[in-house]
Amino acid sequence: MExxxxxxxxxxxxxxxxxxxxxxxxxxxxxxxxASEMWxxxxxxxxxMAAGVLMWLLTRRHKGELSxxxxxxxxxxxxxxxxxxxxxxxxxxxxxxxFTDAYFETMSGxxxxxxxxxxxxxxxxxxxxxxxxxxxxxxGMGIIVLAVAVLxxxxxxxxxxxxxxxxxxxxDSALTPRITETARNLWLVYCMITVVxxxxxxxxxxxxxxxxxxxxxxxxxxxxxTHDASVGYFNSPLIEFILIVFMxxxxxxxxxxFLAVRGRTLRVYWLDKEGxxxxxxxxxxxxxxxxxxxxxxxYPDFLTALRHASFNLVSMATDCGFASVDFNQxxxxxxxxxxxxxxxxxxxxxxxxxxxxxxxxxxxxxxxxEFIKLLHPAAVNPMKIGGSVVPNNxxxxxxxFIFLYFMTVATLTFVLLISGLxxxxxxxxxxxxxxxxxxxxxxxxxxxxYSGLTDFQTWVCTLAMLVGRLEIFTFLILFTPRFWRR
Numbered sequence: 001m002e003x004x005x006x007x008x009x010x011x012x013x014x015x016x017x018x019x020x021x022x023x024x025x026x027x028x029x030x031x032x033x034x035a036s037e038m039w040x041x042x043x044x045x046x047x048x049m050a051a052g053v054l055m056w057l058l059t060r061r062h063k064g065e066l067s068x069x070x071x072x073x074x075x076x077x078x079x080x081x082x083x084x085x086x087x088x089x090x091x092x093x094x095x096x097x098x099f100t101d102a103y104f105e106t107m108s109g110x111x112x113x114x115x116x117x118x119x120x121x122x123x124x125x126x127x128x129x130x131x132x133x134x135x136x137x138x139x140g141m142g143i144i145v146l147a148v149a150v151l152x153x154x155x156x157x158x159x160x161x162x163x164x165x166x167x168x169x170x171x172d173s174a175l176t177p178r179i180t181e182t183a184r185n186l187w188l189v190y191c192m193i194t195v196v197x198x199x200x201x202x203x204x205x206x207x208x209x210x211x212x213x214x215x216x217x218x219x220x221x222x223x224x225x226t227h228d229a230s231v232g233y234f235n236s237p238l239i240e241f242i243l244i245v246f247m248x249x250x251x252x253x254x255x256x257x258f259l260a261v262r263g264r265t266l267r268v269y270w271l272d273k274e275g276x277x278x279x280x281x282x283x284x285x286x287x288x289x290x291x292x293x294x295x296x297x298x299y300p301d302f303l304t305a306l307r308h309a310s311f312n313l314v315s316m317a318t319d320c321g322f323a324s325v326d327f328n329q330x331x332x333x334x335x336x337x338x339x340x341x342x343x344x345x346x347x348x349x350x351x352x353x354x355x356x357x358x359x360x361x362x363x364x365x366x367x368x369x370e371f372i373k374l375l376h377p378a379a380v381n382p383m384k385i386g387g388s389v390v391p392n393n394x395x396x397x398x399x400x401f402i403f404l405y406f407m408t409v410a411t412l413t414f415v416l417l418i419s420g421l422x423x424x425x426x427x428x429x430x431x432x433x434x435x436x437x438x439x440x441x442x443x444x445x446x447x448x449x450y451s452g453l454t455d456f457q458t459w460v461c462t463l464a465m466l467v468g469r470l471e472i473f474t475f476l477i478l479f480t481p482r483f484w485r486r
Contacts, residue, residue: 005059007073011081012055014074018082019049024134025089025127028209037093037127044088051085069483072474079466083107086135093128094118100455107462109135111469112351114223114321114438115461117451121228126209129226133213139469140220140250140351141190189258194219197246204238218246221351223321223438230446231311232324240311240324251278251318253349273386274347274358281357282317282345286310289334296331309334312446317341319352321438328445335441339428342437353436353468355405361385362398404472409434412464419457429453433461434468 022045029038086109087102094102101117108115109132121129194215201211210226217224227233231240249257252275259268269275290306299305308325315322316338327335344360346352365383372381383390409430416426421443428440429450439446444453450461467475477483 004073007070007077008055009059010070010074011077012052012057012059014078015052015055015081015085016049017052018085019045019052021134021138022048022089022131025131028130029125029127032126034125034127037125040092041089041127041131044085044092047088048085072477072483075470075474076478079110079470083110086110086131089128089131093125098455100458101451104450104458104462105132106135107465108438109133109222109224110139111436111465112136112139112220112222112319112353113433113436113465113468114217114221115433115444115465116224116449117453117458119228119449119451121226122233124226129213130209132224133216133222133226136220136222136224137194137216138220140222141187141254185258185262186254189254189261190219192261193246193249193257197242200242201239204242205234205236206239214243215246217322218243218320219250219351221247221250221318221320221346221353221436223315225322230323235324237307240307243322244311244314247314247318247320247322248279248282250320251282251346251350251352253347254351255349271386272347274361277361278345278347278357282314282341285317285337285341286313289313289337292334293330298330313338313341316437316439317345319346319354319435319437321432323439323446326445326447328441328447339431339437339440342431342435353434355402358385359398359401362390362395363402365390366395366399401472404476405434408464408467408472412460415460416457419454419460421453421457429461430464433464436465436468 022041026038026041026045029035029041083103083106086106087099090097090102090105091099104115104117107113114136118124197215197218198211201215202208206214213224213226214231216222223230225231225233231243252269253272256268256272256275260266286306286309290302290309293299293309294302294305299308308327311322311324312327314320316335319342327338343354344357346354346356348356348358362383362385365385369381369383372379383395412430412434413427416429417423421429425440425442425444428442429444432438432440432444439449444450450458453461
């Protein structure tokens with residue numbers, strides 16, 4: 001019980017911190033002279049802060065360092081509670097919106113999935129649109145990583161949170177000796193790149209609201225847009241190119257970006273074997289799918305095919321979820337390959353989801369080790385990635401993760417099939433949600449959204465987004481009897 005109170009106390013303080021996120025849409029409402037929206041967001045801010053303060057007051061005597069188990073509880077608690085409070089402005093401002101749909105939208109925002117149930121985005125109030133994209137941006141680096149920099153100031157250590165939430169098997173390699181300093185450095189780089197993206201999008205022809213929103217969605221790899229037609233609304237090769245560049249940056253490990261900035265050298269990118277693999281697979285796929293679409297006669301010339309293939313493939317492969325055309329109408333090989341890439345392409349330590357490229361490399365190398373073992377049973381063949389030996393316990397953890405990943409995809413797909421959804425829609429919806437990629441195919445394709453799902457199907461997809469964002473282990477471990485034993 002003491003641990004539960006400590007987790008509630010920490011969660012209360014984090015809700016207070018989260019309540020300050022409403023300041024940006026409040027300022028936007030003031031700029032657009034929208035008094036009604038401004039008061040709605042102020043009310044949501046007060047309610048969120050009041051709930052956090054109340055939780056803290058009721059448990060303020062329960063102080064202490066969080067254990068690893070407490071870290072997992074707090075992470076799951078954060079990623080389920082914050083979307084609930086984030087629904088408040090949506091429920092207050094959008095008529096007829098149910099809590100189920102609002103929670104799906106905010107969970108999609110904070111998990112950087114980009115799947116939406118809203119339509120009429122072009123006419124949506126500016127503060128509401130900005131709020132959706134701010135959720136993308138905050139969720140991109142991870143609200144918990146931000147909390148790592150804040151919690152020590154509040155009397156709670158952050159190491160356990162960082163270990164519980166940060167993705168990738170290489171997450172214990174810190175940039176600095178102090179975990180707080182590491183989190184701050186990551187956020188500093190994240191903010192710097194975001195500002196550059198905003199300025200370039202503005203220079204490319206977007207207005208300030210579109211530039212800020214799309215930069216937030218790009219850096220968070222969230223894929224929300226201010227228009228129903230997504231990036232296709234602008235029909236601009238320059239805007240698409242800028243977004244491609246920044247989506248690729250966001251899909252790489254932010255630790256690499258920090259080391260490049262600190263050392264003022266690009267050599268660190270060459271040493272990042274995971275990042276090179278990510279770029280290599282995506283770039284090669286762009287040319288391959290571009291040629292395929294041209295060969296199939298989807299587009300009249302190769303350059304046009306390459307343009308549309310590159311933007312939409314990069315968007316899906318990095319788990320962003322923007323769309324410039326309805327790739328649901330392409331020959332099935334192309335969109336299915338894009339969905340496959342969404343499973344494996346993003347780097348660990350990036351804002352993308354899925355299995356992550358480093359795990360893919362480990363699996364590939366492990367398969368090679370098994371071949372060598374068959375030929376030379378007594379051979380000693382340690383696995384290396386980027387010159388570093390990967391311990392066997394990491395390899396076993398990756399194998400366990402992959403098993404749980406595919407079992408989760410299969411289970412949730414069957415659940416949607418039982419509910420009456422067709423196979424293509426069910427399978428691709430789960431793939432898109434668990435990879436935090438956004439649009440699927442069929443009924444949930446890029447030309448539509450998830451509004452056609454029943455409430456039950458919406459909750460299944462919401463669960464898939466949460467499980468995917470927390471990389472499966474962090475969520476499923478709560479359902480093991482051993483976790484609750486002393």
